[in-house]
Amino acid sequence: MVLLFPWKPLLSLLLFLSLFFYEHWISIPSCNIVPNTDLNQQEHDVVEEENDNDEVLKVMLVANLLLLGSDTSFFNLYFRDYYMSKVFKKSFYSLKPDMLLVMGDVSARGSTLTRGKWVSVLHQFHGMIGPFIELPFHVVLGDMDVGGCSGLDSNSVYWIARSFPGLDSSGCGAFDIDNVSFVSLNAAALLCGNNKLRFSVEKAVEMERIGSWMDSEKEMSDYGEFTKMSDSFGRRKDLVTSGLGPVLLLHFPLHRAENGGCKEGNIVSKAPMPLRQGLNALESSRGYTGAPYELWHTIPPNATQYIFQALKPRIVFSAHTHEFCDHTHSDGTREITVPAMTWKARDDPGFVFATFRSGGNTVSVSYCSLARESHVLIAYTLILFLLITLGLVANKPYNMCLR
Numbered sequence: 001m002v003l004l005f006p007w008k009p010l011l012s013l014l015l016f017l018s019l020f021f022y023e024h025w026i027s028i029p030s031c032n033i034v035p036n037t038d039l040n041q042q043e044h045d046v047v048e049e050e051n052d053n054d055e056v057l058k059v060m061l062v063a064n065l066l067l068l069g070s071d072t073s074f075f076n077l078y079f080r081d082y083y084m085s086k087v088f089k090k091s092f093y094s095l096k097p098d099m100l101l102v103m104g105d106v107s108a109r110g111s112t113l114t115r116g117k118w119v120s121v122l123h124q125f126h127g128m129i130g131p132f133i134e135l136p137f138h139v140v141l142g143d144m145d146v147g148g149c150s151g152l153d154s155n156s157v158y159w160i161a162r163s164f165p166g167l168d169s170s171g172c173g174a175f176d177i178d179n180v181s182f183v184s185l186n187a188a189a190l191l192c193g194n195n196k197l198r199f200s201v202e203k204a205v206e207m208e209r210i211g212s213w214m215d216s217e218k219e220m221s222d223y224g225e226f227t228k229m230s231d232s233f234g235r236r237k238d239l240v241t242s243g244l245g246p247v248l249l250l251h252f253p254l255h256r257a258e259n260g261g262c263k264e265g266n267i268v269s270k271a272p273m274p275l276r277q278g279l280n281a282l283e284s285s286r287g288y289t290g291a292p293y294e295l296w297h298t299i300p301p302n303a304t305q306y307i308f309q310a311l312k313p314r315i316v317f318s319a320h321t322h323e324f325c326d327h328t329h330s331d332g333t334r335e336i337t338v339p340a341m342t343w344k345a346r347d348d349p350g351f352v353f354a355t356f357r358s359g360g361n362t363v364s365v366s367y368c369s370l371a372r373e374s375h376v377l378i379a380y381t382l383i384l385f386l387l388i389t390l391g392l393v394a395n396k397p398y399n400m401c402l403r
Helices: 007-026 039-049 074-095 115-134 154-161 196-222 233-239 273-285 301-311 373-393
Strands: 030-034 056-062 099-102 137-139 173-177 180-184 247-249 315-318 325-328 334-337 350-357 362-369
Touching (some): 074 115
Parallel strands (some): 099 137
Antiparallel strands (some): 030 362, 173 180, 325 334, 350 362
16 A cells, blocks of 8 residues: 655645744844943832832834835845834734834935935835834934935925924924923934024924923922022023933934943944945935044034033933944933844844833833844745755655555
8 A cells, every 4th residue: 555645745834834933033022121320220210110100101212214115126125124014013012112213214315305205205114113103103303314414405304304293394393291201303403514404403402491491490389499590591401400301312322422331332333334335425426525424423512512401311312323322421311322123224123112110200221132134034045945955856756655
């Protein structure tokens, strides 16, 4: 009696099941809490976490999606962008965030796109974030979205800004959610000299400072501790204690000392060389003849000092460098640089997940890493090789005889 053992269909089924579970596995982020280097804040965090009655706001922060819209290649559309959309979906259901913050560079070359092509980028963006479209989300404008100093145009910025919720005509925004205050600034305008957009950004900072002063005045008067202060800005800014201002959102990192340290990354390590060369070429094509692109990766020192004095942020989130960084400034302010969340920028993308407690007084930060593109390509190459081998062997029937 001769039986044909169905090993080929069984092996094919196993390969496809392996592919299915592997695709599921690589789209799940791996998140680890990044401890705060401020010992006083660590002790405060422990006390706050013991109180289960605190309101908790969970925020997912991503950056540098670098979408291409209708100009997307087949490889990017059906591989890179496809997997990033799966990561968004898996993160939504596994981490259960309350809000999404996109820290700039939604588009890879938005500042050079026509309005029609920008619309295709927006459609791609909405499709990629998937279920997050139902949650509150805020987008910070990046230099790839609005252009560098040579291509910064107020009309173009206004048109792009109105495509995203909560941004004014200069690309700045301020909002509260669950008793946590956020302020986002158009950092690209702060890199340039005297221009209309820069003045608009400074006006937004002043309005936020005055608003913080009025809130502080009201709070102090409620407790009978308020004494009449001078109307000068120099006295007003002292009313807001350092580190008790809003959560600050910027695309470009703030200036830091040359030897300023980072955890899990370094601000000095910029984008991969091919990308940097492409960015330099992009600026050259726009007629920019100033400093090379890699030399203006942070907000200038004077603008950084102005922001610290005016807003006194409790924590700062930035992006642009494509790498994760946890830095503590000289005044104790913590700045988290959000890494790029795309394989177009780096082999090992990621994002940041932040948990705010007690109205934002306590912030827990987690760095979430994603699968390396090189590892995924190697795995797919191996699976393809096995399938081809299986197809070749299938042409040579194999019988098992049972007696």
